[in-house]
Amino acid sequence: xxxxxSHVSFFVLDVxxxxxxxxxxxxxxxxxxxxxxxxxxxxxVSPPGxxxxxxxxxxxxxxxxxxxxxxxxxxxxxxxxxxxxxFECKDVFATYEELKAKGVEFIKAPTVGGxxxxxxxxxxxxxxxxxCKSE
Amino acid sequence: xxxxxxxSYLYTRIVDAKLFIDAHYAEDIDIDKISAEACxxxxxxxxxxxxxxxxxxxxxxxxxxIRKAKTLLQNGASITGACCALGFVSLSSFNKLFKRHVNIAxxxxxxxxxxxxxxxxxxxxxxxxxCFVTYMHWDK
Numbered sequence: 156x157x158x159x160x161s162h163v164s165f166f167v168l169d170v171x172x173x174x175x176x177x178x179x180x181x182x183x184x185x186x187x188x189x190x191x192x193x194x195x196x197x198x199x200v201s202p203p204g205x206x207x208x209x210x211x212x213x214x215x216x217x218x219x220x221x222x223x224x225x226x227x228x229x230x231x232x233x234x235x236x237x238x239x240x241x242f243e244c245k246d247v248f249a250t251y252e253e254l255k256a257k258g259v260e261f262i263k264a265p266t267v268g269g270x271x272x273x274x275x276x277x278x279x280x281x282x283x284x285x286x287c288k289s290e
Numbered sequence: 291x292x293x294x295x296x297x298s299y300l301y302t303r304i305v306d307a308k309l310f311i312d313a314h315y316a317e318d319i320d321i322d323k324i325s326a327e328a329c330x331x332x333x334x335x336x337x338x339x340x341x342x343x344x345x346x347x348x349x350x351x352x353x354x355x356i357r358k359a360k361t362l363l364q365n366g367a368s369i370t371g372a373c374c375a376l377g378f379v380s381l382s383s384f385n386k387l388f389k390r391h392v393n394i395a396x397x398x399x400x401x402x403x404x405x406x407x408x409x410x411x412x413x414x415x416x417x418x419x420x421c422f423v424t425y426m427h428w429d430k
Binding site for chain 1: 296297298301302304305306308309342343344357361410414415417418419422425426427428
């Protein structure tokens with residue numbers, strides 16, 4: 156039986172820019188950064204303390220996507236079509252201020268009233284994520 | 291001007307203090323310097339920081355130094371080099387703190403990291419889930 160989810164994939168426009176975003180702005184740990192051949196890169200990151208690995212897959216990965224597929228995916232990402240999940244934190248307002256100070260773009264600031272405070276931000280490609288307080 | 295959310299002015303100052311720690315972790319910083327950076331009294335700052343992050347500034351600084359140490363050792367830094375880069379006054383204090391938090395001596399951690407890096411360099415595909423290798427056509 157399946158016991159856990161070990162890897163999840165985020166499609167990104169530029170893998171090096173994405174590495175900088177997830178590592179230096181979000182504070183994630185780089186778990187694997189393995190060049191494969193001339194053009195491939197196996198890059199995974201994880202939120203601190205979690206063992207799930209987020210694979211950052213560039214849509215221009217030539218061996219994986221046909222050119223028209225790659226172009227369509229890139230347009231969808233830029234149009235903010237993909238939301239890959241929700242991240243938790245101890246304090247939404249503090250995390251919001253810190254990420255904003257580091258240059259992360261928020262599409263929804265945290266608000267109070269009507270339940271738990273939540274915010275939404277986008278990564279350097281355009282993928283959006285929720286940010287909420289952990290229980 | 292209306293606050294975007296309650297006590298936003300307090301949050302920005304606490305975050306400024308945390309970012310100050312992030313930028314100066316290798317220097318000789320103490321609670322007085324950090325709280326001054328946030329324009330709080332020491333005790334008010336300690337209370338607000340712990341309320342926000344559920345750990346004290348000193349605990350945060352220690353955790354940050356250990357995270358940085360692990361990254362340095364994973365990337366091939368020597369024990370002495372990591373110790374100096376992180377601002378520790380002695381190798382023994384670095385060794386003791388690292389072992390207390392990571393449950394392994396930094397020398398052993400560095401050795402295991404070197405072995406893993408060598409194995410990955412020698413055969414990168416064996417460290418990538420096979421389904422991704424196939425999906426990305428890296429096996430061709």
